[in-house]
Amino acid sequence: VDSGIVHGPAVAIHGGAGGYREGLGEPIAACLGEVLDRARLMLERGDDAVSVAVYAVSTMESFEFLNAGYGSALCSDGTVEMSASVMRGSDRAAGAVAGVRHAEHPIRAAAGLLDAREVLLIGEAADRHAVSCGVEHRPNEFFVTARQRDRLRSSAGEHGATVGAVCLDLHGALAAATSTGGVRGQPPGRVGDSPLVGAGTWADQNAAVSCTGEGEAFIRTGAAHCAARLVADRASVEIAGAKALEEVAALGASGGLIILNSTGTVAMPFTTQAMPRGTWRAGEQPEVFVDEPNQRPVQGRVGG
Amino acid sequence: VDSGIVHGPAVAIHGGAGGYREGLGEPIAACLGEVLDRARLMLERGDDAVSVAVYAVSTMESFEFLNAGYGSALCSDGTVEMSASVMRGSDRAAGAVAGVRHAEHPIRAAAGLLDAREVLLIGEAADRHAVSCGVEHRPNEFFVTARQRDRLRSSAGEHGATVGAVCLDLHGALAAATSTGGVRGQPPGRVGDSPLVGAGTWADQNAAVSCTGEGEAFIRTGAAHCAARLVADRASVEIAGAKALEEVAALGASGGLIILNSTGTVAMPFTTQAMPRGTWRAGEQPEVFVDEPNQRPVQGRVGG
Numbered sequence: 001v002d003s004g005i006v007h008g009p010a011v012a013i014h015g016g017a018g019g020y021r022e023g024l025g026e027p028i029a030a031c032l033g034e035v036l037d038r039a040r041l042m043l044e045r046g047d048d049a050v051s052v053a054v055y056a057v058s059t060m061e062s063f064e065f066l067n068a069g070y071g072s073a074l075c076s077d078g079t080v081e082m083s084a085s086v087m088r089g090s091d092r093a094a095g096a097v098a099g100v101r102h103a104e105h106p107i108r109a110a111a112g113l114l115d116a117r118e119v120l121l122i123g124e125a126a127d128r129h130a131v132s133c134g135v136e137h138r139p140n141e142f143f144v145t146a147r148q149r150d151r152l153r154s155s156a157g158e159h160g161a162t163v164g165a166v167c168l169d170l171h172g173a174l175a176a177a178t179s180t181g182g183v184r185g186q187p188p189g190r191v192g193d194s195p196l197v198g199a200g201t202w203a204d205q206n207a208a209v210s211c212t213g214e215g216e217a218f219i220r221t222g223a224a225h226c227a228a229r230l231v232a233d234r235a236s237v238e239i240a241g242a243k244a245l246e247e248v249a250a251l252g253a254s255g256g257l258i259i260l261n262s263t264g265t266v267a268m269p270f271t272t273q274a275m276p277r278g279t280w281r282a283g284e285q286p287e288v289f290v291d292e293p294n295q296r297p298v299q300g301r302v303g304g
Numbered sequence: 305v306d307s308g309i310v311h312g313p314a315v316a317i318h319g320g321a322g323g324y325r326e327g328l329g330e331p332i333a334a335c336l337g338e339v340l341d342r343a344r345l346m347l348e349r350g351d352d353a354v355s356v357a358v359y360a361v362s363t364m365e366s367f368e369f370l371n372a373g374y375g376s377a378l379c380s381d382g383t384v385e386m387s388a389s390v391m392r393g394s395d396r397a398a399g400a401v402a403g404v405r406h407a408e409h410p411i412r413a414a415a416g417l418l419d420a421r422e423v424l425l426i427g428e429a430a431d432r433h434a435v436s437c438g439v440e441h442r443p444n445e446f447f448v449t450a451r452q453r454d455r456l457r458s459s460a461g462e463h464g465a466t467v468g469a470v471c472l473d474l475h476g477a478l479a480a481a482t483s484t485g486g487v488r489g490q491p492p493g494r495v496g497d498s499p500l501v502g503a504g505t506w507a508d509q510n511a512a513v514s515c516t517g518e519g520e521a522f523i524r525t526g527a528a529h530c531a532a533r534l535v536a537d538r539a540s541v542e543i544a545g546a547k548a549l550e551e552v553a554a555l556g557a558s559g560g561l562i563i564l565n566s567t568g569t570v571a572m573p574f575t576t577q578a579m580p581r582g583t584w585r586a587g588e589q590p591e592v593f594v595d596e597p598n599q600r601p602v603q604g605r606v607g608g
Contacts, residue, residue, distance in 0.1 A: 092524040092555065098402075098495075099426050118494045119520040122403050123427045125493020189429020190422045191402075198502040198526035216423045220396040222502035222529040229533055251396065 007264035007281050008168040009043035011036065013056050014268065015066045015276035016161025016180075017212040017256035024065050025290045031063045032278040036286035039167070044282075049167040049175035049208070050088050050111065056165035057084070057107040057177040064145055066276075067161040069105060071145045072181020074152045075188045080143040082106045082181050083195035088114055089174030089203035096120040098195040102137045103130030107179045110195070120195065143181070151184055162194050164201070164210025166260040174262060176201045176208035176224070183215070193218035198225035206262055207231035207240070213248065213255010213272065221247040227259050237267040245271050311568035311585050312472040313347035315340065317360050318572065319370045319580035320465025320484075321516040321560035328369050329594040335367045336582040340590035343471070348586075353471040353479035353512070354392050354415065360469035361388070361411040361481040368449055370580075371465040373409060375449045376485020378456045379492045384447040386410045386485050387499035392418055393478030393507035400424040402499040406441045407434030411483045414499070424499065447485070455488055466498050468505070468514025470564040478566060480505045480512035480528070487519070497522035502529035510566055511535035511544070517552065517559010517576065525551040531563050541571040549575050 013035055021028055035056050042052045061069025061084075072080045084106035085096035095113030099122045100106045109126060112133030113119060121129050131137050162180035169175075178201045180194035192215025193200035202209045202224035209224040218224070223244045230240035237259045248255055249271060256270025258277065268277045274291035317339055325332055339360050346356045365373025376384045388410035389400035399417030403426045404410045413430060416437030417423060425433050435441050466484035473479075482505045484498035496519025497504035506513045506528035513528040522528070527548045534544035541563045552559055553575060560574025562581065572581045578595035 087524075094520075094524050117520065118491065119523050120495040120500075121491075121493045122495055123493055125491060129493075187422065187425075187429060189425045189427055189433075191424040191426055196424075196500060196502075197523050198500075198529060202526075216398075216421065219423050219501050220391075220398050222506075222526060225502060225526040225529055226533075229530075 008172060009170050010168045010260060010264035010266060010281035011039045011043060011052060011056065011165065012258040012260055012266045012268060012279040013165045013277065014210065014212055014256065014258050015060060015163055017270045017272040017275040018161040020274045020291060020293050021276065025292055028065055028276045029288045029290045031060065032276060032288045033286065035059050036278050036280045036288065040280050040286060043167065043169055046170050049169040049173045050086060050114065052167045052169065053165040053175040053177035054086060054107055054111045057163055057179045058105045060163035061105050061107060061179050066163050067181045068163045068179040070143055071148060072143050073184040074144065074148050076185050077188055078152065079140050079188065080181055081188055083191055084110045084179035085195045085197055085201040086110045086114065086177040087175065087197055087201050087203040089205055089208055092204055094119045094197045096195040096197060097126035098191045099123045099189065100126045100130065101140050102127045104136040104138050107177055108135045109133055119197065162212040164212060164258060166208035166210055166258050168260055168262065168264050172262065174203045174208040174260065176203040176210045178210045192216065198222050200224055202228045204228055207259055209257055209259045211255060211257040212275065214253035217248045217251040217253030218255060220251060223248055223257065227257065231261050237261050237265050241267040241269045245269055312476060313474050314472045314564060314568035314570060314585035315343045315347060315356060315360065315469065316562040316564055316570045316572060316583040317469045317581065318514065318516055318560065318562050319364060319467055321574045321576040321579040322465040324578045324595060324597050325580065329596060332369055332580045333592045333594045335364065336580060336592045337590065339363050340582050340584045340592065344584050344590060347471065347473055350474050353473040353477045354390060354418065356471045356473065357469040357479040357481035358390060358411055358415045361467055361483045362409045364467035365409055365411060365483050370467050371485045372467045372483040374447055375452060376447050377488035378448065378452050380489050381492055382456060383444050383492065384485055385492055387495055388414045388483035389499045389501055389505040390414045390418065390481040391479065391501055391505050391507040393509055393512055396508055398423045398501045400499040400501060401430035402495045403427045403493065404430045404434065405444050406431045408440040408442050411481055412439045413437055423501065466516040468516060468562060470512035470514055470562050472564055472566065472568050476566065478507045478512040478564065480507040480514045482514045496520065502526050504528055506532045508532055511563055513561055513563045515559060515561040516579065518557035521552045521555040521557030522559060524555060527552055527561065531561065535565050541565050541569050545571040545573045549573055
């Protein structure tokens with residue numbers, strides 16, 4: 001139960017709800033650990049929540065074994081389409097891109113809209129905007145890994161894994177960020193919850209939320225907004241996160257989310273086999289969890 | 305105050321929150337009146353809420369003087385990009401398209417996703433999907449009217465006018481639908497709240513909502529979902545609608561919405577100069593309201 005005492009700064013990150021990442025537990029744990037160590041340094045020196053959330057997601061976008069940016073899941077035609085969003089809790093500013101095919105870091109393109117008139121840009125316009133933000137423009141093949149090409153050929157199921165981060169900074173401000181390569185084998189042009197404010201991402205003065213899972217169900221339940229509203233109504237992050245996932249489950253779908261409130265309390269519930277995740281809060285050591293078959297989650301203190 | 309007694313079927317429609325439609329009050333009132341008359345017939349014979357909402361929006365899409373489909377506002381490059389969404393309250397199924405350039409009826413393309421795996425398709429994929437739904441494919445110039453070409457050249461402001469409908473059918477099911485040509489002069493690729501479930505459109509078992517106005521603020525407040533949540537928590541539609549618009553106003557933005565609950569009670573609040581709107585419920589006559597400068601809204605009983 002949350003004591004109500006502010007324990008910021010704090011950060012939580014996820015690498016997507018889905019099946020076990022067999023053989024990839026160690027590199028994924030190492031990636032999340034590095035992200036948390038750096039996020040901690042940034043937060044301790046006073047960086048703002050948006051910068052840290054965008055840093056965290058951007059780093060996970062570059063990591064081959066997570067489904068965002070480089071190494072994204074492939075569409076049915078073998079190409080990559082990416083989407084991302086970020087929200088700043090202090091003033092509910094938001095930025096999002098969908099259907100990006102060239103921006104090396106979709107989350108940085110999204111962040112470039114936080115102080116713009118537009119919240120959401122799609123397709124070629126989003127890629128052009130990314131260039132104007134200084135985000136590297138890559139040929140679509142840049143994002144395509146041999147692993148994902150193999151996975152597209154195979155029938156193994158994995159839905160809507162994404163990456164995400166929620167942060168509370170030294171100044172008490174919250175932010176949330178989410179990025180994805182979508183669902184393996186999805187038709188080009190399909191957009192899930194990750195770039196949608198209220199569905200995959202939400203931040204206000206009470207809570208920051210990043211979701212992952214079967215995106216359509218997160219859209220149809222307004223999952224991120226739903227969880228944040230419950231926190232605004234004084235629910236704990238555990239209850240708020242669980243209730244949002246219950247609504248998703250009522251539609252026959254699964255997934256997970258990370259949620260952080262204004263006192264620095266984190267919950268990271270999921271209803272899939274696995275959700276690589278990690279958290280750090282002031283005065284504690286960073287912790288990373290990677291779920292393995294037939295085991296309790298492998299829990300490792302990292303960094304520090 | 306809502307008596308709690310079910311008064312369905314019922315329908316409400318809007319033609320977009322914005323400035324006065326000088327010189328267009330009569331044709332707009334006539335269009336809305338025709339839509340209500342036909343919606344009433346459909347609802348009385350037992351048509352389902354989705355069909356009636358889609359019919360209503362589709363008819364307004366064809367109407368030159370409302371900003372959706374034919375007669376849409378033009379992007380900065382003089383082309384038309386359209387977006388639409390629909391949600392079925394009984395099971396929260398949703399369908400949406402964004403960045404459509406050729407589908408004569410974006411709302412029908414959106415409706416074609418209600419029972420699909422995907423909720424949201426964008427760009428060319430959305431136009432291809434529309435064709436597969438039997439929606440007429442038009443050259444982009446089809447949608448461009450002389451009036452909108454003139455308006456793009458002028459500096460008069462008008463933001464995010466859209467069209468929308470909410471319905472309660474004889475069987476007690478709710479639905480909401482929204483369609484738009486976006487904001488005049490918007491950059492191509494910009495997407496507002498209209499195709500976003502939770503922002504511009506929402507329906508569940510308690511309420512159906514369609515929003516219009518400065519789309520970015522409706523996204524950042526999750527306006528449609530926000531209003532529906534309040535109804536689920538037993539607020540009246542008046543209170544729920546007003547509170548959602550208050551959140552939008554807190555971001556410095558304006559707009560309007562129509563909201564209908566499961567007993568057939570409607571509210572149609574707006575914070576702009578004008579919002580053409582109309583409603584009908586069982587046992588009553590249809591009513592259309594078109595706001596005029598320096599007058600109380602012109603209120604006309606139509607049809608019947």
